[in-house]
Amino acid sequence: MRDYDIIVIGGGHAGIEATAASARMGLSTALITGELAKIGEMSCNPAIGGVGKGQLVREIDALGGVMGYITDNTGIHFRTLNKSKGPAVWSSRAQADRKLYREFSQHLLSEIPNLSLVEGMVKEIVALDGKFDHVIMMDGRTIASSACVLASGTFLNGLIHIGEKQTPAGRVGEPPSLHLSESLQKLGFQVGRLKTGTPPRLDGSTIDFDRLERQPGDDDFKPFSLLTNNRLTNRAFCYVTYTSKQTQEIVERNLHRSAMFSGNIKGIGPRYCPSIEDKIHRFRDKERHQLFLEPEGLDTNEIYINGLSTSLPEDVQLDVLHSITGLDDVVMNRPGYAIEYDFFPAFQIKPSLETRLVEHLYFAGQINGTSGYEEAGAQGLMAGINAALRLKGDEPFYLDRSQAYIGVLIDDLVTKVPTEPYRMFTSRAEYRLALREDNAADRLIKYGKRFGLINDDIYNTYLAKRQMIDAEKQRLGRTMALISQIDSSAANGDKCSLGVLLKRPAIRYQDMRAADEVCREFPADCAKQVEIEIKYEGYLDKQQREIDRFKQFESKVIPDDFDVRKVNGLKAEAVGVLHRFRPVSLGQASRLAGVTFADITVLMIHLKRHTSGSVSRETL
Amino acid sequence: MTLPDSDDTIVAISTPPGYGGIGVIRISGKQAFTIANTIIDTTVNIMEAKSHTIHHGYVRGAEVGSITDEVLVALLRSPNSYTGEDVIEISAHGNPQILKQIVGLAIDSGARQATAGEFTMRAFLSGRIDLVQAESVADLIAAESAAFQQIALYQLSGKLSAYIGSIRAQLLDIGALFEAYTDFPDEEIPRQQQAELLAKLDDVIESLTRLASSYRRGEIIRTGVQIPIVGPPNAGKSSLFNVILAEERAIVTEIPGTTRDTIAEKIEIEGLAVLFVDTAGLREASDQIEAAGVERSRREIKAANLLIAIFDVANTPVEKIRSSLGEMPGKTIILALNKIDLVSNAISDAYTTALAHYHPVLLSATTLVGVDKLVARIASVIRESMHPSSADGNVLTNKRHCVAVQNALGSLTEACTKLEQGESFELMAFDLRQATNNLEEILGKITNDDLLAEIFSRFCIGK
Structure with a gap:
């Protein structure tokens, strides 16, 4: 059951x-x-x-x-x-x-x-x-x-x-x-x-925020979700601070006590999100490292210190914190740690x-x-x-x-x-x-x-917006305007379409409101989309050609029953890798380390035969 | 076009068609040794003999007990062979009938007739050589001049690939910096790095520009130089042509307008294939045939970058020579003043002085005086046209490579402009990726089977 x-x-x-x-x-x-x-x-x-x-x-x-x-x-x-x-x-x-x-x-x-x-x-x-x-x-x-x-x-x-x-x-x-x-x-x-x-958590009431650079949120933030209709409000600030010369000394003096460096940790850590001991050890010349103080919530004083991930002992973590601008007297709610x-x-x-x-x-x-x-x-x-x-x-x-x-x-x-x-x-x-x-x-x-995960309302709202954007792009393409009305640096008298004008790096959609009534009425979030699509058009066309070529290889499917070990002419290394990863397409196979282009060509030849029965010898 | 099956064992005659002292048959693939064992009688056991050994033996005839030929058979085991597979090379007597019979026997024993370039393609597929190297094999076989042979060998050695690979590595390096700017917005990156990036990009652009411009040189090396010999009727064009070639190739008479059609012959100068073209004399034609010939001459002049203009000092005033030369602007002209045996030293000196600007070569195509000087002059002009120095072996001889390098250059130049204008890094990163892709195309990292089939179809069968 x-x-x-x-x-x-x-x-x-x-x-x-x-x-x-x-x-x-x-x-x-x-x-x-x-x-x-x-x-x-x-x-x-x-x-x-x-x-x-x-x-x-x-x-x-x-x-x-x-x-x-x-x-x-x-x-x-x-x-x-x-x-x-x-x-x-x-x-x-x-x-x-x-x-x-x-x-x-x-x-x-x-x-x-x-x-x-x-x-x-x-x-x-x-x-x-x-x-x-x-x-x-x-x-x-x-x-x-x-x-x-x-x-x-x-x-x-x-x-x-x-x-x-x-x-x-x-x-x-x-x-x-x-x-x-x-x-x-x-x-x-x-x-x-x-x-x-993960870094230590701090008691925000013991931080001297006045000495730190305040980072406000954006007023015009576009909500993450298509379901969200309301404007989002910023109700807290983040702050920026830096490590000091002293931080560097403390970390270096205690490096041997870090779980990362003492050899206690066997697992591999991420390069892109390094611990503070890693950063200081690897970039000795860098005078200071940027840190962000982030609020944990509205009804708590707790602060997360982004950039200070560490597995140093608790007492050293506290010394490190006290060496950072604005954190001289900070109370640590709980220490940072490494987890395997x-x-x-x-x-x-x-x-x-x-x-x-x-x-x-x-x-x-x-x-x-x-x-x-x-x-x-x-x-x-x-x-x-x-x-x-x-x-x-x-x-x-x-x-x-x-x-x-x-x-x-x-x-x-x-x-x-x-x-x-x-x-x-x-x-x-x-x-x-x-x-x-x-x-x-x-x-x-x-x-x-x-899949039924997006309901009809959301989908229809999306479609309506999309149509508005497309219609506006077309309208801009056929609406002529005096260039000088929009771009003050231009000579008098020349005309061109708004679409062409918008391609210029310095021209924004709102700049066209001076010359065009419809632009004045057009909703801001759709306008942004129009602008991006017009400005990026040339690149997107080029990118599309690459995508088309990419799809050629992606669409060459390697069937489940295809046994690479039976393919003659593949190098042993390639057979091993292909057998292990079992790529679903030639494109995917080409991205495996240890598979060369020559191997892909061999595969291609065999796949053709696999899918089209057998190649007749007369045609060769 | 489709690529042939790489599972089969293939066979072909690898020496040129026709009769020769010996002829070589090559068999490559899993069955090569078994097939050789079936069709050849030797004192050793082919299946067990060591690799890279040569054995005497007899190819069996179609009938029991008969013999097709007495041969030497070379055994080359995978992976240490040209194709990377098991290879058998049979050296037989160079009779096309015998060679065909041996191929037939191999096919009867399970081999397949190889298609054009298939042996080289297998070398590529087995990973022994890359695409640039594979293409150079065809070049090497077809090379008509020592210089082209040198370039093809250089490419086959993988040095050009390595050079292009090193430029690609530089690009990836620069690209990584652009990516870092994009993915780590919080990282502070010093402003001076922008200047460094620009300098690094300039380095790559310079290398690629040099490579792209080498194609013109490469083309000269590959196809040779074409030099038309032009001038008025009876100036001695055909005589000079014959003298340079050291054979009576063109008909020479005293009648002006004897040469009706252009004739071309190739010789090697300075390691380069040089094609000399004898043309009809330039004048108002007296009949339709001559008119067509004169028209061809004009076309030759138009197409040429380098030409020999020849005049008869005994019958042509300086002014006439000057005005004729003036009608050929933008050309590199080697001025030959012919028939000096018919005039006094004073007169020939006067011509030299008057036309000093053109550095004329005085000669007589009949007495051969000055001909050496002319040939030396041709050689030095060719040397100059090969500038910059051909000591740098990184020369493009292949249109496909040149187009890819030019595309890469286009993308990089765009990236530089954007960098200078302070545009956003992800756009430059895009240009850099495009350029990297272009270089990878040359090496055959991204490509498709049509391109491969086309490249390998340039080969003759047996390679």
């Missing part, structure tokens, strides 16, 4: 998305987690978005996920990063109220039909004949379902390091999951170990996130070697959708690298050997100019609609 269609293990950002998606797609879904009150916890900083990550959040939202909506409703400080650069890399970021985020997430899940919340720790995953069957809980209960999404975060054999001290934990104050990882290894999965870290945890290198999953070893079992989030809420949320959503599609008998849902950051993320996961926790960057996306926050809905809303 099945208790549910789908169970999701873990109540973090991946688990929430997976649960919400599968329940809303009509499947009875249970979310199992150690402590229900911790669903929606932000284990690290209380912020959503950032460079490359804001793009992920908007994509999740366009597909019908919940992260953007929760953030809009619990955010207290909203900002667009990279504003001085082009729209392709504008990235939204919000500080959320940690407590509100948790509460809102739990409330949101409680309102979704078909959804149950189950408290308890899973001890074992049981598969029968290579197919997921049920889980056994620590208290001996069994829960059976047709599919399972495992989103266990840093809980698998989690071990916290603070200086010389080590404590088994999944997150500070919560026990780790000690048996689940072994149960997966028994099923044949290969395990690896990663490390991540088990993960399962992602060559063991398919691009649908289903595991190769166990059918109907999906992995999402840190278990696949990623880091970050947004990366986790994206995978959770995709795993939830794919598990639901699988049970309905539909084809799996993939996004490729030209369609979404989510596509880039998953493709990177299944084609690369992880060397550190994976974080999204815009530079990972080769079609970055086409994958913008502003066009996330253009790219993805149709899928959200198809």
